[in-house]
Amino acid sequence: MKAVITFIIMLGICGCSAGKVGSFNHLESNRHNLESLSLRMSKDEVMKIMGSSVVCDKCSRIKNRVVQNPYRTEKKIVQVNGPKEWEILYFVTYFNEGDWPGVDRHTLVPLTFDENGKLINIGELEL
DSSP states (O other): OHHHHHHHHHHHHHHHHHHHHHHHHHHHHHHHHHTTOOTTOBHHHHHHHHOOOOEEETTSSSTTEEEOSSSEEEEEEEESSSEEEEEEEEEEOOOOSSSTTOOOTTTEEEEEEOTTSBEEEESOOOO
8 A cells, every 4th residue: 555655646747747847948048949949030941950849847836737839829900111010929948937928028939921931030129
């Protein structure tokens, strides 16, 4: 009986560790992949490098939280020789410890694509 209880406890501990390590490995992967990007790459090229895998943080207070890669996207209308629609993809590179979501503007790296789908900026862009 003690062996069964010990086994169940060990499974719970290992499962929690595996989820957390997987999450942090994913974030390290995002940081590493950002170094491989070059301006003027197409959105498809960028997504091949960055990937679209999901992170499941089984150790957060909210179980089985899923984070998409990219974490968030938005479109902006900018005035550059007339109105243009740019797309910004945000990738998580760090995770704040504590309460979910643990993601804010300081933990995200924005990638900005112009109206032709070309990468024009890595990081914050002031318009």
